[in-house]
Amino acid sequence: NNLxxxxxxxxxxxxxxxxxxxxxxxxxxxxxxxxxxxxxxQPSATAVPSGDGDGDGVTRxxxxxxxxxxxxxxxxxIVDVIDELAGGAESDNASTAxxxx
Numbered sequence: 001n002n003l004x005x006x007x008x009x010x011x012x013x014x015x016x017x018x019x020x021x022x023x024x025x026x027x028x029x030x031x032x033x034x035x036x037x038x039x040x041x042q043p044s045a046t047a048v049p050s051g052d053g054d055g056d057g058v059t060r061x062x063x064x065x066x067x068x069x070x071x072x073x074x075x076x077x078i079v080d081v082i083d084e085l086a087g088g089a090e091s092d093n094a095s096t097a098x099x100x101x
Contacts, residue, residue, distance in 0.1 A: 006031060013077050034070065
């Protein structure tokens, strides 16, 4: 379900009419890059919260920040598509109202 939802979302964002093998491959690759190993998301016993000891805390933080940026970009694309669709619907409504009068 997750894969199918992402494929449809990706297709809509990219304004694609056809779902083909390259599109599915792009989505699978994107999903794999979004998934961090569980160990990277859970604090380790040796992690230093301030990041000034070993590199484990710094590495985990960098991975989480990268994931947040990826999600922010995806959300911006979704908002842009929604705005575009809403703008198109508003102009269609205005045209219909003008034609009716």
